[in-house]
Amino acid sequence: MNRAIHxxxxxxxxSPAVPRPVTEAGDLETAMFEQARVGESLRFxxxxxxxxxxxxxxxxxxVARPGTVHALMGENGAGKSTLLKILGGAYAPSSGxxxxxxxxxxxxxxxxxxxxxxxxxxxxxxxxxxxxxxENLLLGHLPARFGLVNRRAMLRQAREVLKGLADEIDPAAxxxxxxLGQRQLVEIAKAMSRNAHVIAxxxxxxxxxxxxIDRLMTIIARLRDEGRVVLxxxxxxxxxxxxxxxxxxxxxxxxxxxxEDMQALTHDQLVTCMVGRDIEDIYNYRPxxxxxxxxxxxxxxxxGLQEPVSFAVNKGEVLGFFGLVGAGRTELLRLxxxxxxxxxxxxxxxxxxxxxxxxxxxIAAGILLCPEDRKKxxxxxxxxxxxxxxxxxxxxxxxxxxxxxxxxxxDNAVRQIRALSIKTPSPAQQILYLSGGNQQKAILGRWLxxxxxxxxxxxxxxxxxxGAKAEIYQIIHxxxxxxxxxxxxxxxxxxxxxxxxxILVMSEGAITGExxxxxxxxxxxxxxxxxxxxx
Amino acid sequence: xxxxxxxxxxxxxxxxxxxxxDDWAMLLAALGIFLLSALFIDNxxxxxNMRGLGLAIxxxxxxxxxxxxxxxxGHFDLSVGSVxxxxxxxxxxxxxxxxxVFLGVSAALALGLAVGMVNGIVIAKxxxxxxxxxLATMQIVRGLAYIFSNGKAVGVMQEDFxxxxxxxxxxxxxxxxxxxxCFIFFGWLLNYxxxxxxxxxxxxxxxxxxxxxxxVDRTKIVIFAVHGLIGAxxxxxxxxxxxxxxxxxxxxxxxTVISACVLGGVSLSGGIxxxxxxxxxxxxxxxxxxxxxxxxxDTFYQYVIRGTILLLAVIIDRLKQR
Numbered sequence: 001m002n003r004a005i006h007x008x009x010x011x012x013x014x015s016p017a018v019p020r021p022v023t024e025a026g027d028l029e030t031a032m033f034e035q036a037r038v039g040e041s042l043r044f045x046x047x048x049x050x051x052x053x054x055x056x057x058x059x060x061x062x063v064a065r066p067g068t069v070h071a072l073m074g075e076n077g078a079g080k081s082t083l084l085k086i087l088g089g090a091y092a093p094s095s096g097x098x099x100x101x102x103x104x105x106x107x108x109x110x111x112x113x114x115x116x117x118x119x120x121x122x123x124x125x126x127x128x129x130x131x132x133x134x135e136n137l138l139l140g141h142l143p144a145r146f147g148l149v150n151r152r153a154m155l156r157q158a159r160e161v162l163k164g165l166a167d168e169i170d171p172a173a174x175x176x177x178x179x180l181g182q183r184q185l186v187e188i189a190k191a192m193s194r195n196a197h198v199i200a201x202x203x204x205x206x207x208x209x210x211x212x213i214d215r216l217m218t219i220i221a222r223l224r225d226e227g228r229v230v231l232x233x234x235x236x237x238x239x240x241x242x243x244x245x246x247x248x249x250x251x252x253x254x255x256x257x258x259x260e261d262m263q264a265l266t267h268d269q270l271v272t273c274m275v276g277r278d279i280e281d282i283y284n285y286r287p288x289x290x291x292x293x294x295x296x297x298x299x300x301x302x303x304g305l306q307e308p309v310s311f312a313v314n315k316g317e318v319l320g321f322f323g324l325v326g327a328g329r330t331e332l333l334r335l336x337x338x339x340x341x342x343x344x345x346x347x348x349x350x351x352x353x354x355x356x357x358x359x360x361x362x363i364a365a366g367i368l369l370c371p372e373d374r375k376k377x378x379x380x381x382x383x384x385x386x387x388x389x390x391x392x393x394x395x396x397x398x399x400x401x402x403x404x405x406x407x408x409x410x411d412n413a414v415r416q417i418r419a420l421s422i423k424t425p426s427p428a429q430q431i432l433y434l435s436g437g438n439q440q441k442a443i444l445g446r447w448l449x450x451x452x453x454x455x456x457x458x459x460x461x462x463x464x465x466x467g468a469k470a471e472i473y474q475i476i477h478x479x480x481x482x483x484x485x486x487x488x489x490x491x492x493x494x495x496x497x498x499x500x501x502x503i504l505v506m507s508e509g510a511i512t513g514e515x516x517x518x519x520x521x522x523x524x525x526x527x528x529x530x531x532x533x534x535x
Numbered sequence: 536x537x538x539x540x541x542x543x544x545x546x547x548x549x550x551x552x553x554x555x556x557d558d559w560a561m562l563l564a565a566l567g568i569f570l571l572s573a574l575f576i577d578n579x580x581x582x583x584n585m586r587g588l589g590l591a592i593x594x595x596x597x598x599x600x601x602x603x604x605x606x607x608x609g610h611f612d613l614s615v616g617s618v619x620x621x622x623x624x625x626x627x628x629x630x631x632x633x634x635x636v637f638l639g640v641s642a643a644l645a646l647g648l649a650v651g652m653v654n655g656i657v658i659a660k661x662x663x664x665x666x667x668x669x670l671a672t673m674q675i676v677r678g679l680a681y682i683f684s685n686g687k688a689v690g691v692m693q694e695d696f697x698x699x700x701x702x703x704x705x706x707x708x709x710x711x712x713x714x715x716x717c718f719i720f721f722g723w724l725l726n727y728x729x730x731x732x733x734x735x736x737x738x739x740x741x742x743x744x745x746x747x748x749x750x751v752d753r754t755k756i757v758i759f760a761v762h763g764l765i766g767a768x769x770x771x772x773x774x775x776x777x778x779x780x781x782x783x784x785x786x787x788x789x790x791t792v793i794s795a796c797v798l799g800g801v802s803l804s805g806g807i808x809x810x811x812x813x814x815x816x817x818x819x820x821x822x823x824x825x826x827x828x829x830x831x832x833d834t835f836y837q838y839v840i841r842g843t844i845l846l847l848a849v850i851i852d853r854l855k856q857r
Contacts, residue, residue: 339746363748377746380739382806391736392747395729402728446747 040101041065042198042229047096049082049253056082057253060096064198064246069220069230071240074250074274075493080233082253084200087231088120089113100198119191120200125183129176134158136175137190161193162186165219181212188219199223200231205239206326217243235324235530237267249273271523282470283498286477290314290501293351294485295367295454297336300345304331306509308345313454313485318476320500321489323529328509329489330372333456336487337369338362349453363392366453370443370460372489378443379431386413386427388442393449416445420475437461437468444475454485461495473499493522505529561799561815561848568819572826579829586708590776592821593710594619597769598792599813600721601762606796607725608758609738609805610658610665614650614673615766616788620781621680622647622770626696627689627780636695643774644767650676651763655756673789680782689780700775710772717765722810734758738805794841795820798848819844 042064049057057079064070072080085091087098089107097106100116107113113120127136134154135142138161143153158171166185175183184204191199201220205213220243223230232244240247241262247270249256257273259265294315299308305328313319321329334340336347338356347354349365356362362369371377379388390409397408413427420441424434431439440460447455457476461469476499480486490496496503497520505513505528513528572579598615605612622643630639650672657668691697702709725731733754736744745751774780799816801808823844827837 337746359746360748360750369746371743371746376740377742380736380743380806382739383735387732387736391732391744391749394732395748398729402730404727404729404732406727 039066039227040197040229042231043099044083045096045099045104047083047086047093047098049079049086049091050094055253057086057093060250060255062248062255062258064229064231066197066229067224067227068245069224069232069243071244071247072231072233072250073235073240073247073270074256075491078250078274079253080250081202083250084120084122084202084231084233087113087118087198087200088122089118114194114196117195117197118200119194119196119198121184121187121191121202121204123203123206125187127175127183127187129174131175132171133162133169133173133175133178133186134171136186137161137171137193161189165189165192179212181208181215184208184212184216185219192223196228198229198231200233202233203235204232205234205236213239237270237530240270241265241267268523271526274526283473283495284470284477285499288316288477288481288501290316291483294349295336296348298346298348300332300335300342300347302331302335302342302344303340304328304509305335307511309511310345311504311511311514313487315453315483315485316480317501318480318486318488318499320496320503321487321506322493322496322503322525323489323491323506324531325491326508327506327529329506330458331509332506333369333458333487333489336362336367336454336456338367339369363450366451367456368392368447368450368452368454369456370440370447370458372458372462374436374439374443379439381432382430384428385417385422385424385431385434385442386410388431389413389416389427389445389449392446396450412449416442416448419448420445421471435464435468437464437472440464440468440472441475444472452479452484454487455479457486457488459490460488461490461492469495493525496520496525497522507531557800558809559811561819562811565815565818565822568822568826572822576826576829579826584825584829588821588825589711589714590708591825592817593708593714594769594773595788595792595795595821596714596814596817597717597772598766598788599795599817600717600810601758601765602792602796603721603725603801603808603810603813604731604734604758605665605762606793606801606803607738607805607808608734608755609741610755610758611669611793611803612654612665612759612762612766613669613789614654614676615762615769615792616785617673617676617680618647618650618763618766619770619773619785619788620783621650621676621683622767623774623777623784624680624684624689624780624782626771626774627691628683630691630693630696631689634693636693639693639696640699640771643771644764647763647765647767647770648760649763651760651766652756654763655759658759659752659755677782684780684782686782688782691774691778691780697775697778699772700777710776713768713772718810718814725808725810730754730757735806735808738802738808740806791820794845798845800852 044060044062047057047060048055060079060083072083074080082091086093086107089110089112092108093106097104099105105116107116107118128139131139134157137158138154143150143157155171162169162171166182166189169178169182169186175186178186188199204216208216220230220232234240245262246258246260247262247265248258249270251274259270292315293312296312298310300310301308309332311319321332323329331340335342336356338359338361341357347356349367354365356365375381380391386409390412393412394404394409397405397412399405410427416422417424417427422434422438422441422445424438431442434442460472460476464472476486476488488496488499500520501517503515503517503520503525504511505515505525507529508531515525578584598619602612602615625646626639626643629642630636633639654669654672657663658665699709704712725734733744733749736747736749737751737754741751773784795816796808796813797803797816798819799812799814801812801816820841823841824837827840832840
């Protein structure tokens, strides 16, 4: 196959796609130009990854054997996707290295990872919808002479690549016209055409139909039987037990255990292993008095919700929402914050019916949202901390409807910075230079400057170090003690259990269970949160 | 505590050189270019030339004030050159037909406001790209200018009208006074009103502004409406200076205004911009052009030089951010 020759040529040249082996200089030559071969295992040696202020992974060591499908499991934020990013060359590890067969290496770029026979198939596929299937498959090395693409050769090569995998896909078709499952097959074909020996799937079935899942399983089994290493990340227990030969469990960025005998492993054992841990009491929960109903949601339907959602939250209550990513919790909060319009159902605040046409309506009613994606929806990055705090409340403190009052602006910023102990050299510091925790506190400060009845927190502690987390939990408790209804959406099981008076679990756009604090057990919540298999 | 001493609108951080340079570098550069020109070019400082320089600054300066708001909110407006021509024509035509200066000027300003409102509503409510929207209105309004004037310059007879362009107050030409007032007023508007701060927030992060309760759409419409109005004001001043409304005037003017802003340090992607950036950009462009004229540099070369300066300025700005 001329494609292979092409790759050989690329690797021989002084391209940036050359791995940096960690072995002694003598091995360098051989290590450089060898590609992963069938039958070699993939080893992780003490892989660690720290981001400023956060330790995402530490000391991960395990072996994925050739000819097996190896599952990676853990809660959200356990470190699975960070590990896949290191494998795919998107992140360089802070410590440790990989080993394929006898060769030790770390990847500095996606190109290095690909050149070493590794393919990571991400949830969001990296394909160009407006181009043809063939162009997508061969992108980066289209058959061309003098820069002129040889269309016939391109289609022939593409057909060869798809052969036996997805014969029905026309290489000339526009990629965007394919179903999601077919696009995934194109991505897999691309990986195989590059002779990938290690193929990692990140939640591949999350948007597939039951039939497409069956087909994917068949293909994965084939990849396994060809002696490749297959890594498989999924939340779906059923799939894990159906296809995988080994499971490695992660938790809080640490390796917990590898199970190699799937026959002996039970469903419950696996769940327990995923969630069980010592809890330091950073949550500092104290029982509080609740004073009657604050917000009632009745039969609410809207974008992202599959079934009508009904619940109520009391004044002084912390109501937790647990679920996996994509369960519809963020969408629910966006509805409550007036960002999206509901298609059915009603809201009542303090017994008064409420309609929300815009975020302003929600804010006027005292329903305030701290969004999930701080960078994208929370902060104005180039503006100062003071600006970011004052942007919400300042319109209530102006003269003649638009003149800012310098005194109020200064005092309010300083008051919130003190009250929330936001660590910043000055209120005039641009907020993008603050840590995630302090940015989050500034957004809380924005809302604390205003009349508040219901506070909606979407993943309030994501990407925040433990110290700032404890501070934010304290703020949540204080607000609840003042009689504010707090709704917390979180994918961190321990957090939800730690701070909530009551927990609602969502899965696939519907509420699947209500658990009072006293009965909140991790395995129960996780069971409720795991999607039931479709089809 | 240090915290309390800090002002909000103009952040000062003691001896933070970098911040200081970021804020004032271009204004210092303008000053430097001015001093160099004064030293090395004969007649540069002569009252006649200074007056000419001031007048050259005025039209661009007035329009740049509100272009700053468009840019700060993450958009821009290409129709301003056409608005200048059309408002001048409308003022001249209405004065010819009604003999009323008041009606003429009012009609011109109303036209600018209307064009700005259309731009704003289409961009904010219908979510159409500002480039396309204002490219379309640029051509429509240019066409209207030709239609209203029958394609010819329309002379103005009313002496009172010439006050805007040729009048003086305490020896300072009125256009320069108007420009200075615009600099002060819009600089203040940007820093000390909710409108100004909301404009910056929208350009800095529109989603966050929306979530914080900012009326994003309304603010955008106001930004473009005010820009149209001020563009018309610049058109009136220009028509007054030339004692006629000319439909072909101001072609490419919008790009001069945008390049002045960007040269001074206003970001094209929104969220960064101060009035001193605009003042610096306008000054630098005008002084260099004036100096080149005094040195008798061929117009063809002037284009090349102006383009090169703009390119260098934005490249330096980008390198600074690394």
